[in-house]
Structure formats: structure tokens, C-alpha cells
Amino acid sequence: MKFFKRLFIFLSIIVLLIGGGVGLLAYMVIDNTSYINENYENNELDITLPIYDLVEEALHNTSSTNQIKFVLDPEKLDYILYSVINSLEEQIQPININGSKVECIDGIYYLKVSLGYQSINTVVDLELDFEEQNDTFTIFIKDLKLGKLGLNNNFVHSIIDNIDISQVIKTLEQNKIYCSLDLKTLSVSITKQNLIDMVKENTISNPHKQLINVLLDIYKNNQNLYEFETENNVSFILDLLDFKYNELYGIPTEIGLNNVDILSENLLANSLINQSQVDIVFFYLLNGYASLENEEKSIIDNLDLTSVGIYSNSSYKGLLIKNNLTLKEHISSTSLDYTLGDTSLSLVIEEPIMNSIIQNSEMIGSTFAFGHSNQGKEEYHNKVSFIGTEHLILDFIKDKIELDFILNVNGCRLGVHADFTTLPHSGLIVEGNLNSLSLGNIQLNEEQKINLLNYMNTLFHEDYISISSNEQKIKLDFSNLIFENETIRNFADQFENALISTSINDDNITIIFGI
Numbered sequence: 001m002k003f004f005k006r007l008f009i010f011l012s013i014i015v016l017l018i019g020g021g022v023g024l025l026a027y028m029v030i031d032n033t034s035y036i037n038e039n040y041e042n043n044e045l046d047i048t049l050p051i052y053d054l055v056e057e058a059l060h061n062t063s064s065t066n067q068i069k070f071v072l073d074p075e076k077l078d079y080i081l082y083s084v085i086n087s088l089e090e091q092i093q094p095i096n097i098n099g100s101k102v103e104c105i106d107g108i109y110y111l112k113v114s115l116g117y118q119s120i121n122t123v124v125d126l127e128l129d130f131e132e133q134n135d136t137f138t139i140f141i142k143d144l145k146l147g148k149l150g151l152n153n154n155f156v157h158s159i160i161d162n163i164d165i166s167q168v169i170k171t172l173e174q175n176k177i178y179c180s181l182d183l184k185t186l187s188v189s190i191t192k193q194n195l196i197d198m199v200k201e202n203t204i205s206n207p208h209k210q211l212i213n214v215l216l217d218i219y220k221n222n223q224n225l226y227e228f229e230t231e232n233n234v235s236f237i238l239d240l241l242d243f244k245y246n247e248l249y250g251i252p253t254e255i256g257l258n259n260v261d262i263l264s265e266n267l268l269a270n271s272l273i274n275q276s277q278v279d280i281v282f283f284y285l286l287n288g289y290a291s292l293e294n295e296e297k298s299i300i301d302n303l304d305l306t307s308v309g310i311y312s313n314s315s316y317k318g319l320l321i322k323n324n325l326t327l328k329e330h331i332s333s334t335s336l337d338y339t340l341g342d343t344s345l346s347l348v349i350e351e352p353i354m355n356s357i358i359q360n361s362e363m364i365g366s367t368f369a370f371g372h373s374n375q376g377k378e379e380y381h382n383k384v385s386f387i388g389t390e391h392l393i394l395d396f397i398k399d400k401i402e403l404d405f406i407l408n409v410n411g412c413r414l415g416v417h418a419d420f421t422t423l424p425h426s427g428l429i430v431e432g433n434l435n436s437l438s439l440g441n442i443q444l445n446e447e448q449k450i451n452l453l454n455y456m457n458t459l460f461h462e463d464y465i466s467i468s469s470n471e472q473k474i475k476l477d478f479s480n481l482i483f484e485n486e487t488i489r490n491f492a493d494q495f496e497n498a499l500i501s502t503s504i505n506d507d508n509i510t511i512i513f514g515i
Helices: 002-029 048-058 074-087 153-160 166-174 192-201 207-220 257-269 275-287 294-301 327-333 351-359 446-459 486-494
Strands: 067-072 096-105 108-117 120-133 136-146 180-182 187-191 226-229 234-239 344-350 367-371 384-397 400-409 412-422 429-439 465-468 473-477 499-505 508-514
Touching (some): 074 096, 207 234, 207 384, 257 384, 275 367, 275 384, 344 486, 400 473, 486 508
Antiparallel strands (some): 465 473
């Protein structure tokens, strides 16, 4: 995540600027220890790799832990810091950077940077301390050494007082670090609000990834839903337990996301697909070949999927079996009780039929999946994580619509419950004002409602149902569908001035034409 990259840019600058006094103290602090990592030296450094791993791994154990856990372990810190330090090397010439290392011993983090000045080598050794208080996270440089020489506060401050920190400030501004610096205490602080905002900046544009932003917005205002720990790893933990689907509303069957996850990992582990193909292959395995765009089909056509039992890529139907019945087809094929001469006509759409149609729509089985890179921890290599929609269930009560939406976050099922009161209306459009919206057991405030409704609406692919996040309304629109029914079409031709009303009743929607 950008937060961690930026945070350790700051620490790196502190180290490097302090290193500027090494030439005067070389005789006291000579240390020829080198922290060069040959893996870094022989490969092109990409600062995004550990950051990408960080986001991916956060979702990996949600099924068993009910948590999204961002873990910044020493390996990631080491790679990030080494990348950042090397990117700043030109700014501190003639000091040479010979390597760096981050290690955690008994829950304490140490940062070591080997520096060279002409023929003199030394090591800057920092002990870091982490603190969280009043929704503010602070990292202190608790102890600092040059070689084996410990530096007391007076000595450190004598160096800092002569440092032009304009470059530090410029670098922070360029990287948009929303934190406060205290060079007297050698600390950097960031509020929970700013931390979450910076995490959100790294969110991928895929609609499902917006769910992480929605969750983060909720955590901003709830002290009890997150945890910050520093033992062995620096971790920011988001607890999902209170967001899980409430099974009191029923226990809908799973649609096969977990099985697709296993199949995708099999293909990735055997190098039959690469990371860039995971998202498309995951969707294909769940929904089948016919659900793909032409560009996606061309990718699938060139893959060998026989190891997961697919011998004809183009004829594969997917694990999620759908009957492909649409609301348009249902209305078109419905026989109505009408006799020539009748002055009224009604169409009833039963709740089970409506839910069956929605469950077979494009929205269900919409997914976002990604494979973990092999740069992070070995336990995550070739693993796949996903976010997907499992169910949308509408409950019709007289003048009221209730909605239950189930999302699967890598095996952890989250539930959205909303209820709307329908507005007085006529015609073929029904609108309902939002009364309440909850994610699991958490009732949402106004800002959180807007964010969650906006996310939900991005997933709706059908013209007849939509949600307005700003107005906080649900809309059912039958105007483009109703005249697909021949009987209704003939009635409308016969009675051009017929009145039309649509009502929400217990367990059904009724559309009435009359004169």
C-alpha cells in the first residue's frame, strides 16, 4: 500500500540525512558489515511488488479468521526500504549506500543501513518503536547508533538542527504523505483517518474492490472494529465478524466460488495460467464461456484447461448453472386472463419468480479475483483470492421492499440488508425511499449508506432495477418490458388512454391496466 511505501521513505530520508555526518565521525564508527541482498542486486527493483503482496495477502485468510489483515512483515519492509533508499542515492552523494536490512527480534524492529564515504564504511542502526493512541499511530526512532557508537539525544539533535529539512518536506509532499513529523523526537505520526484514506488511494478500480473502501469507511468511525498490533509484524486488522451475513434471513446455498478458487489455484500452481489471467479464468470457471466478452474468449481459447477437467473450452457451461430466464422473457410468455371486451387487465409477478430471475442475472456470479505474486511469503505463492456476489433476494411486503445482498470475500460471506418504503406513484415505475441499511450487524450512517449503495448499484446490470446512492432510493422500472406481452400490447392499442398502476403487495408485484 502507498502508506507503507511513503512511511518508510520518510524513515529512509532521516537515516540518509543523519548519514551526512559520517565523514566527521568515521574514526569512531567504522563498521564494514554489508547488508547487500544479492536477490535485489541482480534483479530490477519494483517497489510495487511487496505493496501488491500486502493488499493480496490481506484477504487470504478471511474464511478462517473473519479478518482482513494488512501485515507489513520484515521481508516487505526490507524490500520496500531497499528500493526507496536506492531511489534516493543520487540525492546524498558522495555518501554511498551499500545495503540495508530490516529485522524483528522479540517484537522489536531494527533498521540497519550500511553506508560508505570514500574508504570509510559504517552502519546506521535504528531501533523503531510503534505506538497507537487516540486513533493516531506513531513510529519513533527509539535508539540510534553509528557502528557500535550509541548516539544520545543531544548529539542527534545537534545533527538535526543543522539539517535543511526542505528536501524531506518536498519528498513527503511529492509522495502525498498525510502525516506529521517531529524531528525533535524523531517520530512520524498518522491519524487513523489519514491512514485509511491513503490505503484507499491504492484501491484498484474494479467495482468489487470498492467494497474494501466501503469497509474502511465504516472502520474510520468505529473504534471496536479494528486492531493495530506490532508483535512480530506491523499489522492493521479489520474484523469482519460483525459484517457477516445474518443467517436468520435464511441460508442460501453457495454458488461455487470456493470450488472455483481451488481450480484457479491448481492452474496457477502448474503454470497453466499467469497472474494477469487469474481474474478472467476465475470468472470463466464460474460462469462459462458464453458469459465472456470476445477479448476474454480469445484468452481462454489459448489455455490448456484439461487438468481441471475442461476439454472443450468453448463449450464449457460453468459451475454456476443458470436457466437464463430474463424478466423480459417471463413477461412476454405469461398468459393473462383476458377476454375481449374486458376493461381491465393485470399482470402479477410473484416474488419467487422475481428472485429466480435476479439469481440468474449477470449480477450474480460477478467476481474479482487475483493471484498472489511469488515475491511475498512462500505460504501465499500461487494462492488466489476473490470477491464475488452470491445472492440478491427481494422481499415484497405491502408498500415495502426489503433487500438482502450476499457478498463472498474469499470465503467469508458478508450480508447487506436494506428496506425501502414505496412512494405514491402511477405508471410502470416504482420507487422506494431507504429506511435503513445495515452491513451485517452494523447500522450505517449517512456517508456510509451512500458509499455502500453506490457500490451495489455498480453491480446491477439489469435495466429494470437500480439504486440511487445520492437520493437513497430503489427503482423498479417495467416500462421497457411490459409491452413485450402480446395481450398487454393489444389491450393498450385498444384502450390508448388506459390508466396504468404498479403496486407492491405481499409476495408480488401487480401491474394493472384499466379504463
